[in-house]
Amino acid sequence: xxxxxxxxxxxxxxxxxxxxxxxxxxxxxxxxxxxxxxxxxxxxxxxxxxxxxxxxxxxxxxxxxxxxxxxxxxxxxxxxxxxxxxxxxxxxxxxxxxxxxxxxxxxxxxxxxxxxxxxxxxxxxxxxxxxxxxxxxxxxxxxxxxxxxxxxxxxxxxxxxxxxxxxxxxxxxxxxxxxxxxxxxxxxxxxxxxxxxxxxxxxxxxxxxxxxxxxxxxxxxxxxxx
Numbered sequence: 001x002x003x004x005x006x007x008x009x010x011x012x013x014x015x016x017x018x019x020x021x022x023x024x025x026x027x028x029x030x031x032x033x034x035x036x037x038x039x040x041x042x043x044x045x046x047x048x049x050x051x052x053x054x055x056x057x058x059x060x061x062x063x064x065x066x067x068x069x070x071x072x073x074x075x076x077x078x079x080x081x082x083x084x085x086x087x088x089x090x091x092x093x094x095x096x097x098x099x100x101x102x103x104x105x106x107x108x109x110x111x112x113x114x115x116x117x118x119x120x121x122x123x124x125x126x127x128x129x130x131x132x133x134x135x136x137x138x139x140x141x142x143x144x145x146x147x148x149x150x151x152x153x154x155x156x157x158x159x160x161x162x163x164x165x166x167x168x169x170x171x172x173x174x175x176x177x178x179x180x181x182x183x184x185x186x187x188x189x190x191x192x193x194x195x196x197x198x199x200x201x202x203x204x205x206x207x208x209x210x211x212x213x214x215x216x217x218x219x220x221x222x223x224x225x226x
Contacts, residue, residue, distance in 0.1 A: 001180065004215065005187055007097070008207035012200055016092050021203060024085050028199050031077045074198050075148060076123040079155070082202035083116025086159055089203055093210040101214070104163030115162075119155045126151050145189050152192070152205065153185020160209040164217070177216050184212050 011017055087106045094103055107115070126147045154174060161170035174181055188205045192198045 001183055001187075001212075004184070004208055004211035007211055008093075008204050011093060011096070011207050012203040016096065017089070017203065020085055020088050020092070021200075024081055024202055025199055027084065028077055028081050028202075031080065032073060035073050035077065073127075074201075075127050075152075075192055076120050078192070078198065078201040079123045079152075080116060080120045082156070082159070082206060083112060083119065085202060086206050087112075087163070089206040090160055090163060090210050093207050097211070098214055102164070104160075107162060115159060119159070122151055122155065123148075144193070145186060148189035148192060149186035150182055151185070152188045153181040153183075156188065156205045156209045157181045157184070157212065160206065160213050164213070173213075173216055177212075180212060180216070184208055 012021060087104075090104055091106075094101065106112075127144075129143075129147065157174050158170050161173055164170075165173065187208065188201060191204055192201055
């Protein structure tokens with residue numbers, strides 16, 4: 001597991017990854033900016049008070065609240081970005097490290113969009129729950145890590161596995177190796193909690209899960225995706 005994480009970390013800054021790295025970062029920052037301005041505009045539209053000074057004070061607090069909320073948007077946004085670049089990242093890793101194996105197949109566009117939106121929605125719900133628990137001392141960080149660890153591990157592993165296996169086989173494989181998938185998910189959730197570095201989450205998570213998938217299905221892929 002640690003070896004896979006180290007290999008993934010090295011690969012995301014290697015020359016073959018740099019093009020997708022910059023495009024991934026650009027899209028992530030653009031989406032974060034759109035969500036941030038939308039939240040700020042919404043907060044401003046709700047602050048209608050009789051005295052200007054009251055609006056100013058509440059606007060400051062609302063601004064701080066938007067900043068805190070936008071920190072939790074990084075998870076959903078990076079999950080959405082992952083859907084755009086997962087096939088490209090996975091193909092880079094497979095070509096570089098597993099040239100003897102059968103290459104994965106890109107997911108059909110419609111299915112890829114559906115899975116990306118589903119992933120985005122699940123991460124939004126989990127992080128809204130974590131945002132509520134932010135007010136509960138002692139369990140907020142633990143809840144964030146465990147909830148995101150389970151969800152991110154499951155979703156990234158299955159998205160990578162879908163390139164080689166049908167849906168039932170991919171989910172069965174994930175369940176057989178649920179502990180390893182969860183531990184890998186905890187690594188991804190830990191990265192997600194680190195400001196700035198968390199922008200690299202889609203690349204690191206995809207590369208990590210490709211290595212993990214290859215460890216669970218060693219050698220050339222035995223089953224084709226249906």
